[in-house]
Amino acid sequence: MGKxxxxxxxxxxxxxxxxLNTTQVLFGWDQETLxxxxxxxxxxxxxxxxxxLYFELVTxxxxxxxxxxxxxxxxxxxxxxxxxxxxxxxxxxxECIPAGEYKEFAELTAGSARVWAKARQENxxxxxxxxxxxxxxxxxxxxxxxxxxxxxxxxxMLDSYExxxxxxxxxxxxxxxxxxLIPFLKKLTESGVQIEDGFLTGDFREEKQKxxxxxxxxxxxxxxxxxxxxxSAHPFTTNLHNHDVxxxxxxxxxxxxxxxxVIHETGHALYELGIPxxxxxxxLGTGTSMGMHESQSRFFENMIGRNPAFWKPVYGxxxxxxxxxxxxxxxxxxxxxxxxxxxxxxxxxxxxxTYSLHIMLRYEIEKMLVEENLEVEKLPQVWADKYEEYLGxxxxxxxxxxxxxxxxxxxxxxxxxSYALGSAFAAQLYACMxxxxxxxxxxxxxxxxxxxEFLRKNVHQFGKLKTSRQILRDVTGEDFNPDYYVExxxxxxxxxxxx
Amino acid sequence: MGKxxxxxxxxxxxxxxxxLNTTQVLFGWDQETLxxxxxxxxxxxxxxxxxxLYFELVTxxxxxxxxxxxxxxxxxxxxxxxxxxxxxxxxxxxECIPAGEYKEFAELTAGSARVWAKARQENxxxxxxxxxxxxxxxxxxxxxxxxxxxxxxxxxMLDSYExxxxxxxxxxxxxxxxxxLIPFLKKLTESGVQIEDGFLTGDFREEKQKxxxxxxxxxxxxxxxxxxxxxSAHPFTTNLHNHDVxxxxxxxxxxxxxxxxVIHETGHALYELGIPxxxxxxxLGTGTSMGMHESQSRFFENMIGRNPAFWKPVYGxxxxxxxxxxxxxxxxxxxxxxxxxxxxxxxxxxxxxTYSLHIMLRYEIEKMLVEENLEVEKLPQVWADKYEEYLGxxxxxxxxxxxxxxxxxxxxxxxxxSYALGSAFAAQLYACMxxxxxxxxxxxxxxxxxxxEFLRKNVHQFGKLKTSRQILRDVTGEDFNPDYYVExxxxxxxxxxxx
Numbered sequence: 001m002g003k004x005x006x007x008x009x010x011x012x013x014x015x016x017x018x019x020l021n022t023t024q025v026l027f028g029w030d031q032e033t034l035x036x037x038x039x040x041x042x043x044x045x046x047x048x049x050x051x052x053l054y055f056e057l058v059t060x061x062x063x064x065x066x067x068x069x070x071x072x073x074x075x076x077x078x079x080x081x082x083x084x085x086x087x088x089x090x091x092x093x094x095e096c097i098p099a100g101e102y103k104e105f106a107e108l109t110a111g112s113a114r115v116w117a118k119a120r121q122e123n124x125x126x127x128x129x130x131x132x133x134x135x136x137x138x139x140x141x142x143x144x145x146x147x148x149x150x151x152x153x154x155x156x157m158l159d160s161y162e163x164x165x166x167x168x169x170x171x172x173x174x175x176x177x178x179x180x181l182i183p184f185l186k187k188l189t190e191s192g193v194q195i196e197d198g199f200l201t202g203d204f205r206e207e208k209q210k211x212x213x214x215x216x217x218x219x220x221x222x223x224x225x226x227x228x229x230x231x232s233a234h235p236f237t238t239n240l241h242n243h244d245v246x247x248x249x250x251x252x253x254x255x256x257x258x259x260x261x262v263i264h265e266t267g268h269a270l271y272e273l274g275i276p277x278x279x280x281x282x283x284l285g286t287g288t289s290m291g292m293h294e295s296q297s298r299f300f301e302n303m304i305g306r307n308p309a310f311w312k313p314v315y316g317x318x319x320x321x322x323x324x325x326x327x328x329x330x331x332x333x334x335x336x337x338x339x340x341x342x343x344x345x346x347x348x349x350x351x352x353x354t355y356s357l358h359i360m361l362r363y364e365i366e367k368m369l370v371e372e373n374l375e376v377e378k379l380p381q382v383w384a385d386k387y388e389e390y391l392g393x394x395x396x397x398x399x400x401x402x403x404x405x406x407x408x409x410x411x412x413x414x415x416x417x418s419y420a421l422g423s424a425f426a427a428q429l430y431a432c433m434x435x436x437x438x439x440x441x442x443x444x445x446x447x448x449x450x451x452x453e454f455l456r457k458n459v460h461q462f463g464k465l466k467t468s469r470q471i472l473r474d475v476t477g478e479d480f481n482p483d484y485y486v487e488x489x490x491x492x493x494x495x496x497x498x499x
Numbered sequence: 500m501g502k503x504x505x506x507x508x509x510x511x512x513x514x515x516x517x518x519l520n521t522t523q524v525l526f527g528w529d530q531e532t533l534x535x536x537x538x539x540x541x542x543x544x545x546x547x548x549x550x551x552l553y554f555e556l557v558t559x560x561x562x563x564x565x566x567x568x569x570x571x572x573x574x575x576x577x578x579x580x581x582x583x584x585x586x587x588x589x590x591x592x593x594e595c596i597p598a599g600e601y602k603e604f605a606e607l608t609a610g611s612a613r614v615w616a617k618a619r620q621e622n623x624x625x626x627x628x629x630x631x632x633x634x635x636x637x638x639x640x641x642x643x644x645x646x647x648x649x650x651x652x653x654x655x656m657l658d659s660y661e662x663x664x665x666x667x668x669x670x671x672x673x674x675x676x677x678x679x680l681i682p683f684l685k686k687l688t689e690s691g692v693q694i695e696d697g698f699l700t701g702d703f704r705e706e707k708q709k710x711x712x713x714x715x716x717x718x719x720x721x722x723x724x725x726x727x728x729x730x731s732a733h734p735f736t737t738n739l740h741n742h743d744v745x746x747x748x749x750x751x752x753x754x755x756x757x758x759x760x761v762i763h764e765t766g767h768a769l770y771e772l773g774i775p776x777x778x779x780x781x782x783l784g785t786g787t788s789m790g791m792h793e794s795q796s797r798f799f800e801n802m803i804g805r806n807p808a809f810w811k812p813v814y815g816x817x818x819x820x821x822x823x824x825x826x827x828x829x830x831x832x833x834x835x836x837x838x839x840x841x842x843x844x845x846x847x848x849x850x851x852x853t854y855s856l857h858i859m860l861r862y863e864i865e866k867m868l869v870e871e872n873l874e875v876e877k878l879p880q881v882w883a884d885k886y887e888e889y890l891g892x893x894x895x896x897x898x899x900x901x902x903x904x905x906x907x908x909x910x911x912x913x914x915x916x917s918y919a920l921g922s923a924f925a926a927q928l929y930a931c932m933x934x935x936x937x938x939x940x941x942x943x944x945x946x947x948x949x950x951x952e953f954l955r956k957n958v959h960q961f962g963k964l965k966t967s968r969q970i971l972r973d974v975t976g977e978d979f980n981p982d983y984y985v986e987x988x989x990x991x992x993x994x995x996x997x998x
Contacts, residue, residue: 019548023522026529038724039743046739049518053552110673225537240545244538281541 002169007070007080013063014083018281020054022240029246032232042192044110051106052099059095060089067091079278082465083195084100093160096145109411114397116409125380126399128409133376136369154370155487157414161290162421163467169365170417173424173482174360181357181487182390184493186490188341189354189392193497197337199329204255208321212264213249215317220266220300221452222247227269234348234406235261237268245272255322256338257349260301267300267304268293270452274460284464292414292468294422294454302352302423303430304451309443310334339496343391345400352423353493354391359420360384362405365415424485425468429459431484432476506579512562513582517780519553521739528745531731543609550605551598557586558594565589578777581964583784592659594646602994604637608910615908616658623839624879624897627908628787634910635868642869647901655868656913660789661920662966666866669916672923672981675860679985680856681889683992687840687852688891692996698828703754707820712748712761714816719765719799720951721746726768733905734760734848736767736796741779744771746782754821755837756848759800766799767792769951773959783963789914791967793921796952801851801922802929807834808942838995842890844899851922852992853890855984858919860885865912923984924967928958930983931975 027047035043057063070076070084094102110129119128143156155166217229232248239245247265249258271287279285287293304310308331311318315331326334341351347358365382368374374382383402388394395401407415433439433454442450458475472480493499526546534542556562568577569583582721593601618627642655654665716728721744731747738744746764748757770786778784786792803809807830810817814830825833840850846857864881867873875883880902887893894900906914930952932938941949959972971979992998 013545015548016552019545019552022542023525023549026522026525029531030525034727034729036725036727036743039739042740042742043521045780046521049514053515053518119746224535225784226535228535230533240538241541243541244535283545320604356785372684464806 004070004073004075004080006066006073007076009086010063010066010070010084010087013057013066014087014283017087018283018285020050021282023050024054025238026477031363032234033230033248034143034234040111040114046084047110047462048107052103053351055094055097055099055102058091059099060368063087063091079282079284079465082284083282085178086464090283093146096409097142101138101141104282105411108134108138112409112411113406116403116406119401120403123397123399123403123404124133128378128403129376132408135408136376136413139411139413140370152371154367154414155312156476157366157370158417159271159414161412161415161418163289164469165291165417165421167371169480170363170421174234174363174417174422176486177356177420178390178484181353181489184490185341185343185354185357187499188493188497189343191499194498195336195340195496196333197340199325199333200256200337201254202325204251204253204325206251209251209255209258211364212318213258216259216267216314217247217262217266219314219446219448220270221306221448222266222269222478223273226234226273226278229262234307235265237265237272239269239272241287242273242275242277242285245269255325260338262306263305264297264301267297268456271296271460272299273484274452274456274465274490276461279463279465282463284403286463288462288464288466288471289468290418291421291425292459292471294419295425295468296459298424299426299430299455303439304443306335307440307443308332309440311335313445313446336496339492341493341497343393345387345393345395346404348404353489356420356423357390359416362416363420366416376426421468421480424482425472425480425486427488428472428476428481430488503569503572503574503579505565505572506575506583509562509565509569509583509586512556512565513586513782514780516553516556516586517782517784519549519556521780522549524737526737531733531735532729532747539613543606543738546609547602547606549908551602554593554598554601555597557590558598562590564588572718578781578783578964580819581783583782585963589782592645596641599762600637600640607633607637608908612905613909615902615905619898619902622896622898622902626806626903627902628852628875629876631907634907635875635912638912639869651870652954653866656865656869657916658913660911660914660917662788662922663968664790664916666870668921668979669862672920673862675981675985676855676859676919677889680852680988683956684840684842684853684856684890686998687992687996688842690996690998692998694835694839694995695832696839698824698832699836700753701757701824703750703752703821705750707902708750708754708757711817712757712821715758715813716746716761716768718813718947719762719769719803720947721765721768722772724774727861728761734764736764736771737786738768738771741772741774741776744768749975754824759804759837759960760836762804763796763800766796768958769799769954770795773955775960778962778964781962785962787961787963787965787970788967789899789917790920790924791958791970793918793923794924794967795958797922798925798929798954802925802938803942805834805838805851806939807831808939808943808953810834833870835995838991840992840996842892843890844886844890844894845902845903846995852988855882855919855922856889858915860889861915862919865963869912907919920967920979923981924971924983927971927975927980928954928957929987 024047027043031040031043034125046382067084067088077086083162102136112135115131116128119125139157140153143153147153147156150487152167158165158167158170163199213229218224224245226245228246230246230248231250233250235249237245237247247262247269249265271293275285311331311334315334318334319326339352343354344350347355350358365379368382379402397453433451436454437450439451442448459471462471466474516740523546523742526542528580530542566583566587575583604821611634615627618624638656638975639781646652646655649759651666657664657666657669712728717723725742725744727745729745729747730749732749736744736746746761746768748760748764750757772785783974810830810833814833817833818825819992838851840852842853843849846854849857863885864878867881878901879897932950935953936948936949941947958970961970
């Protein structure tokens with residue numbers, strides 16, 4: 001390995017940038033899990049200032065010069081080249097935004113989640129609409145600055161979460177879901193097949209649920225010496241580095257809610273725990289994209305956690321923990337129940353089959369907001385109509401409708417499609433994995449190590465050195481192909497529902 | 500109020516400095532309460548880098564010039580003048596330390612608490628000694644750089660925690676404690692009076708203790724909308740700003756441990772909650788010194804929490820919560836028990852009377868380490884001898900001896916005396932308060948508002964605008980006077996033990 005003077009000079013800046021990133025992670029974690037109610041306003045100021053500091057560093061003249069020097073160096077390692085490329089892209093995206101505007105946006109979104117939460121609680125979209133308008137306008141302004149010549153604004157947003165994806169590829173993807181899954185769902189709901197799942201709801205003591213949450217996280221490979229499990233309103237995963245990965249869940253009277261949340265978040269966590277030491281705390285030391293991250297969580301949640309074979313060694317643990325509620329429920333009944341399809345209003349409670357339809361609808365609405373100037377005031381109506389059309393259910397109010405997700409309040413337009421892409425990536429990876437190992441037998445023996453190792457070797461270890469498309473190509477030998485996903489769903493649910 | 504262009508130019512720097520301070524607070528909180536075991540090493544790197552960023556900002560040429568400009572301005576408000584003075588002093592203390600050394604020290608101390616904790620757990624001073632030597636050497640090097648001409652190193656350290664105090668004034672203070680309290684304690688222990696306190700130890704359910712902790716924190720005035728109560732190995736208070744103040748406690752089978760910890764930390768918390776909005780998030784927006792902070796916590800812990808009148812309205816709550824353990828214990832018995840004097844080995848478990856003797860001993864040892872080059876290897880011996888001399892007890896091992904406190908592992912030499920000063924400040928303030936109100940009657944009626952208001956008005960509201968000595972002078976009309984403390988203790992414990 002050669003040594004590059006330019007890269008050495010860049011290193012202190014890289015360290016600071018990475019430290020400031022970590023700081024934002026910690027503030028975010030703290031706010032979601034613990035911070036007192038009235039702290040948010042003042043803390044938002046601090047977060048805004050730290051964002052400004054980050055902005056100044058990344059877009060500063062010194063970093064610019066050092067990047068230019070690095071690009072001319074021949075002695076850079078692949079990792080160093082990757083870091084330089086990543087920083088350059090980040091800088092280019094940021095430097096077209098005036099510093100004041102950047103800080104203002106950070107402050108705006110730091111406070112807006114509270115406005116959203118209150119609006120949702122009070123079922124009052126009108127009180128959130130003005131903030132949402134501001135955020136949307138700001139995001140469009142930012143995207144227009146970042147856009148390459150002729151690039152559409154929503155394409156800029158999509159690319160920032162999932163490099164290499166745009167409206168063209170996503171239209172193809174969602175068209176295929178619309179074409180295949182809507183009629184399939186119709187057939188399924190009209191089949192008259194009823195799956196009993198009432199036993200999943202009841203008085204499941206929180207202490208016991210916590211015990212199970214820890215058990216399953218560890219069973220899947222979560223390392224509590226390098227991680228934390230806490231409670232937050234909405235489950236999420238975050239990490240300071242590969243030795244500090246944190247997941248949350250929420251406990252309710254639906255035992256499967258926290259259970260599958262934990263399995264899902266553990267999938268995310270394993271990705272971050274699988275980042276190698278030489279990558280962590282660098283700009284490449286995290287999952288490569290939202291979609292690839294979601295592929296890991298959905299893989300564990302659905303392909304593993306809802307797999308009949310998975311439950312063979314561990315269903316006993318469930319029954320032991322909740323003998324009153326589950327003692328009389330057979331493993332087969334339980335597995336059918338956690339796979340039950342039920343078109344509903346709430347994305348986060350959606351079953352595996354209908355989940356992507358919730359996303360498709362959000363994708364269409366975001367496109368309308370960004371590209372077709374749909375008025376924010378019309379959102380509740382458009383939202384309700386689409387739910388009725390695709391899922392056959394209509395929200396009775398904004399809280400169970402357009403106000404259900406936090407994302408837009410944080411300025412995350414273009415993020416939603418990653419959820420559906422993640423499921424599709426997972427299906428493509430799963431198809432490939434099954435050619436190399438007998439996943440069901442491994443699960444039946446409680447031997448998850450080869451499965452984790454497949455993901456570590458093929459996905460986790462690269463951090464951001466490869467894009468999601470590159471990973472798919474290198475592992476599966478073909479470009480992203482949504483057919484695997486559609487086939488997987490139709491096969492699984494066709495068989496479950498006998499259609 | 501005039502407007503100062505120079506101060507306006509300084510403001511973005513002040514904001515960043517304050518944001519970085521807040522960041523260090525949050526990382527510290529997180530590490531003590533939650534962070535996973537193996538995270539520390541990597542996180543220490545991040546903390547070190549953020550310290551470096553702070554260092555660069557505070558000591559940078561731009562800030563220096565702006566400070567010079569501000570000092571020439573006439574339009575500054577009192578607050579602005581105070582901020583400029585504070586920043587200048589901070590900068591002067593830092594700029595004599597080379598940046599590399601500063602960062603190295605931050606990294607050294609970020610990791611050293613773990614080494615100390617392990618040594619303590621394994622009762623092995625030898626494994627901690629090399630780290631301690633490094634830290635001591637670094638602190639002496641730093642102090643020698645910061646020293647004014649002819650100033651002794653330990654005086655530099657003392658001043659950094661308690662402005663205006665040095666070995667001369669502390670020798671006088673501790674001489675008075677040694678002269679008055681050692682014979683008094685001897686008389687007390689030889690009196691043969693026995694106070695029963697066995698009922699304070701037992702199987703007190705943690706959930707119930709938590710309930711009490713919240714109850715007493717709120718009863719004293721802690722606002723859970725602006726604060727958090729969590730668990731950590733050693734209780735502490737920290738704050739992001741005046742709308743986010745956090746306390747911790749630890750639960751054990753001694754019910755009084757967590758109880759008085761919470762009362763103590765609530766005293767600290769009320770100080771920070773009492774900082775006005777215009778001061779918070781500025782360099783003056785926190786308690787003025789360690790000693791004055793400790794005066795607030797000790798005031799609530801001892802003058803209030805161990806006051807017989809305090810328990811009149813709330814002892815019933817204790818009995819309700821623990822009917823089995825305390826149902827048959829009268830209020831008088833309980834109050835006597837929580838005031839029992841028992842010379843022991845562990846500072847944090849010391850009673851009110853002997854507490855300052857633990858500090859006196861540490862003060863003497865620190866003086867020897869810093870000024871008389873006492874070898875670190877000899878610490879266990881010196882420590883044990885002094886405990887035997889002053890308190891009549893000798894540690895059987897390092898864990899209950901020289902390894903018991905975290906402070907030195909963090910480089911905090913000169914910090915300990917603040918604990919004793921705090922108690923003495925509290926006694927002086929208490930004497931003054933009693934001239935203005937009938938504290939006992941207020942406590943008997945559960946009316947703590949006038950007591951809090953006295954402290955808010957006379958202490959809290961000034962933040963760092965006044966030093967602890969100035970506060971004492973302005974409130975009590977005289978300079979710091981340790982006699983109040985000695986008198987208070989002798990009167991209280993003389994009466995309790997009938998001596």
